[in-house]
Amino acid sequence: MSKVLVSDSIDQAGIDILSQVATVDVKTGLKPAELIEIIGEYDALMIRSGTRVTQEIIEAGTQLKIIGRAGVGVDNVDVPAATRRGIVVVNSPEGNTIAAAEHAIAMILALSRHIPDANASVKRGAWDRNSFIGAEVYKKTLGIVGLGKIGSHVAAVAKAMGMKLLAYDPFISTERAEQIGCQLVELDLLFQQADYITLHIPKTPETTHLINAVTLAKMKPTARIINCARGGIIEENALAAAIKAGKIAGAALDVFESEPLGESELRSLGKEVILTPHLGASTTEAQVNVAIDVAEQIRDVLLGLPARSAVNIPGLGPDVLEELKPYMQLAETLGNLVGQLAGGRVEVLNVRLQGELATNKSQPLVVAALKGLLYQALRERVNYVNASIEAKERGIRVIETRDASVRDYAGTLHLEATGTLGTHSVTGALLGEREIHLTDVDGFPINVPPSKYMLFTLHRDMPGIIGKLGSLLGSFNVNIASMQVGRKIVRGDAVMALSIDDPLPEGILDEIIKVPGIRDAYTVTL
Numbered sequence: 001m002s003k004v005l006v007s008d009s010i011d012q013a014g015i016d017i018l019s020q021v022a023t024v025d026v027k028t029g030l031k032p033a034e035l036i037e038i039i040g041e042y043d044a045l046m047i048r049s050g051t052r053v054t055q056e057i058i059e060a061g062t063q064l065k066i067i068g069r070a071g072v073g074v075d076n077v078d079v080p081a082a083t084r085r086g087i088v089v090v091n092s093p094e095g096n097t098i099a100a101a102e103h104a105i106a107m108i109l110a111l112s113r114h115i116p117d118a119n120a121s122v123k124r125g126a127w128d129r130n131s132f133i134g135a136e137v138y139k140k141t142l143g144i145v146g147l148g149k150i151g152s153h154v155a156a157v158a159k160a161m162g163m164k165l166l167a168y169d170p171f172i173s174t175e176r177a178e179q180i181g182c183q184l185v186e187l188d189l190l191f192q193q194a195d196y197i198t199l200h201i202p203k204t205p206e207t208t209h210l211i212n213a214v215t216l217a218k219m220k221p222t223a224r225i226i227n228c229a230r231g232g233i234i235e236e237n238a239l240a241a242a243i244k245a246g247k248i249a250g251a252a253l254d255v256f257e258s259e260p261l262g263e264s265e266l267r268s269l270g271k272e273v274i275l276t277p278h279l280g281a282s283t284t285e286a287q288v289n290v291a292i293d294v295a296e297q298i299r300d301v302l303l304g305l306p307a308r309s310a311v312n313i314p315g316l317g318p319d320v321l322e323e324l325k326p327y328m329q330l331a332e333t334l335g336n337l338v339g340q341l342a343g344g345r346v347e348v349l350n351v352r353l354q355g356e357l358a359t360n361k362s363q364p365l366v367v368a369a370l371k372g373l374l375y376q377a378l379r380e381r382v383n384y385v386n387a388s389i390e391a392k393e394r395g396i397r398v399i400e401t402r403d404a405s406v407r408d409y410a411g412t413l414h415l416e417a418t419g420t421l422g423t424h425s426v427t428g429a430l431l432g433e434r435e436i437h438l439t440d441v442d443g444f445p446i447n448v449p450p451s452k453y454m455l456f457t458l459h460r461d462m463p464g465i466i467g468k469l470g471s472l473l474g475s476f477n478v479n480i481a482s483m484q485v486g487r488k489i490v491r492g493d494a495v496m497a498l499s500i501d502d503p504l505p506e507g508i509l510d511e512i513i514k515v516p517g518i519r520d521a522y523t524v525t526l
């Protein structure tokens with residue numbers, strides 16, 4: 001049975017799902033060294049934001065197949081390191097959207113009405129109504145930086161509160177922003193006009209320290225900043241200094257450059273600053289959502305099924321996957337076949353996607369073809385996650401072409417591998433939407449379903465050659481299941497494709513190429 005380590009607290013609903021297929025150990029609060037020591041026993045790791053999955057941990061996780069992040073951000077996982085090791089990284093892109101958006105709204109209101117400090121003063125026994133005069137949000141301008149899932153929900157709620165909405169997001173259209181009720185503006189204008197600025201962007205090199213001394217100086221002295229996105233988007237010392245100097249009115253932060261928050265100027269500030277310990281996703285509903293979402297994906301991957309929200313398998317969303325599944329199998333089989341025909345080190349793989357495959361949605365087929373191509377070298381170590389990287393590291397150049405015109409099939413895939421021992425090509429298609437057929441080998445038309453053990457010959461089309469090959473195989477006790485010859489002209493060059501019941505015994509290939517008329521022979525195991 002597989003073993004799953006859960007190293008941050010997650011909802012029981014997730015544990016129940018994992019327990020269907022694995023032994024689940026919940027060990028929270030592990031130090032990095034403790035995690036490194038035990039991770040080698042586990043097939044899957046499930047985390048929230050508390051565990052930093054570094055390259056060292058990934059390398060120690062020799063059995064790891066999947067890392068599941070019960071939440072959106074995967075910035076606490078070294079995704080490139082996981083990708084190189086062929087480990088799928090999955091998240092829950094939508095499970096905590098509402099929770100995080102509502103936390104941002106709560107921060108806006110709490111900041112405007114000084115709720116945390118007013119509450120604390122009453123609990124201390126005071127009845128001070130003069131120190132907590134607030135501000136209304138009605139008719140104020142909210143600047144939303146990042147109009148994705150969370151930013152859009154914040155917009156909807158803020159609109160209902162009567163706020164005017166400005167947004168900055170270079171990756172969404174003006175029409176989309178208008179649908180959400182936002183005016184899309186440049187970042188500087190948003191900084192200059194907003195009474196509240198709320199951040200809903202990922203932390204990337206471009207967004208790191210987006211809020212700094214220079215950008216803070218552009219804001220109104222009455223502006224308040226809310227960050228429920230990621231620590232590090234705001235330069236915290238510059239923010240504290242701006243608030244102290246009265247350059248802006250306040251800030252509410254849920255996330256910090258370093259978590260847990262250590263020594264910080266922000267802690268010393270008064271009611272103009274609200275700090276929460278990364279609670280954006282901490283609702284019962286969101287925790288159930290993300291735990292189920294991610295546990296289901298871990299369960300599926302451990303059962304050999306694909307994950308629906310893998311962050312490191314390009315273009316393999318659930319719809320695409322469903323549609324492409326039979327073609328993925330075709331691509332993998334053809335990759336494996338052409339890799340074995342090519343023999344030595346492959347340097348260039350030409351992938352031609354034809355007919356209905358000539359769309360951008362077919363990108364995962366190239367990955368599947370590479371996975372097949374590298375299977376002989378890497379066996380189970382190659383998968384959809386690392387196939388492209390492994391190919392690149394081996395210097396395999398992939399050339400992709402698309403051709404919408406195709407005659408006999410809805411879609412065909414043609415692979416041509418050029419390597420140290422020459423060039424070989426195969427073409428395949430699906431029959432009845434699922435059954436794989438080889439339709440061409442090295443330019444010779446054939447029509448055979450691939451089988452586990454196959455023999456291909458390149459020979460001269462002449463009387464008696466099929467009989468001679470049949471007798472030779474018979475003398476080695478090799479049973480032929482099917483045989484087909486593909487030729488372009490009568491008595492010219494031809495290809496023979498044989499399905500055989502067992503692997504070809506050692507040494508027989510040398511005998512086969514001694515048969516007059518046979519120029520080459522290749523055996524493959526698929």
Ligand SMILES: NC(=O)c1ccc[n+]([C@@H]2O[C@H](COP(=O)([O-])OP(=O)(O)OC[C@H]3O[C@@H](n4cnc5c(N)ncnc54)[C@H](O)[C@@H]3O)[C@@H](O)[C@H]2O)c1
Nearest residue numbers: 073100146147148149150169171200201202228229280281
């Ligand atoms: N506090 C929490 O507990 C909590 C919970 C959930 C999500 N989050 C964080 O909230 C953030 C938003 O999450 P989401 O689910 O809405 O993500 P999302 O991918 O749906 O939206 C992010 C948006 O940011 C935009 N964007 C990217 N780079 C940008 C840039 N340089 N400038 C402006 N816009 C840019 C993208 O176009 C996208 O529309 C993420 O950082 C996520 O990790 C925090």
Ligand SMILES: O=C(O)CC[C@@H](O)C(=O)O
Nearest residue numbers: 048049071072073281282
């Ligand atoms: O695990 C958490 O509670 C935080 C989650 C949040 O930051 C996310 O990115 O989804």
